[in-house]
Amino acid sequence: MQKIKLSRAVLTNHSGITDIMRKENRLSALRDKMLVFGGLLSIIEILGIGIAFYLYHLNQITSFVIEVLALVVIIFMMALGLSRYYYDNVEYACPNCGDIFIPSFLAFNLAPHTPKFRKLTCPRCGKRSYCLEISRE
Template sequence: MQEKYSIGEVAAMLEVSTRTLRFYDEKGLVKPAYTEENGYRFYEKEQIRQIELILFLKDLGFSLKQIKTLIQDERGSKSLELLLKQQYQENKQKINELTAKQKQIEHLQKIGVLSAALTNFSDITSIMRKEKNLTALRSRLLVWGGLLTLFEIAGIGTALYLYQMKMTTILVIEVVALIAIVFATAWGLSRYYYEQVEYVCPNCGDVFIPSFLTFNLSPHTPKFRKLTCPKCGKKSYCLEI
């Protein structure tokens, strides 16, 4: 005779509520091995294994409707394989969405240090909107930077060829032109980026724009630049907005 377990014992064993087990019974997911006349439910090891499977699939993100379909499907493992693939894609999408939200939260946490600059929610919204625009701007500048690098490589290659051919006059003209074009393009890109950004002091919350020279000479990361605040006079890494 198989060992039987009351609904309370099974609930304690699997760390779920008796209400959950009754719900599974009502939905036709797992029926007790038998129910006595007084309404007491009793389970055997087979039903406990089924409940464990349901809880496992539920933890993976499956809905109870999917789990019920799987349990009742005669194809068994094949259906499970298909459902796992589907659930994997859904979970992957959720992870990507959560990752994007996490990045926004992390950014807001950095901004949170600058509480003096955030007088209301519109400030946060404005900064987040600017951040999206800056991200797009940085991407465009990376493309331009890559094209400029390719141009430099092509220019150096041409210069080497002219040097080997002893075409000195043309070589000098080509080198001067290359330097001028690279410098002008780099200056233009830097100036364009400079005109799109402002900086927030982490100490007093003042929003300011440094001089173009200071902007170019200051140490920086992709989102912060070490600047001296014109209001409080403290030098620190200021958030770029």
């Protein structure tokens, strides 16, 4: 897939943004993978909660506490890994100046977002706006 070059004119033209979003098949595939992995993470979480509930009712408090702590650590690490995987595969286009940039991991995770846009501050123009998410090459 060729890297999509963006310019200010392309980003301020709504049909240009629509064309870019349609061409991002790779980003759609990434989102599909994220959905599958997120579903698996949910299944693991539900199973872990079920096991914890079972241990609690058997009055095996030590096993219950260990299982809950292990579950929290496992879920946190898997969620962090999933977030990092997504972060490593996307970059953002500023709608104001057309700059393509990669925010910090912290800014990426804390920014309000929709499925296709994330509210970030552009490092080039300094404006905070909803930036278009595109796949990295």
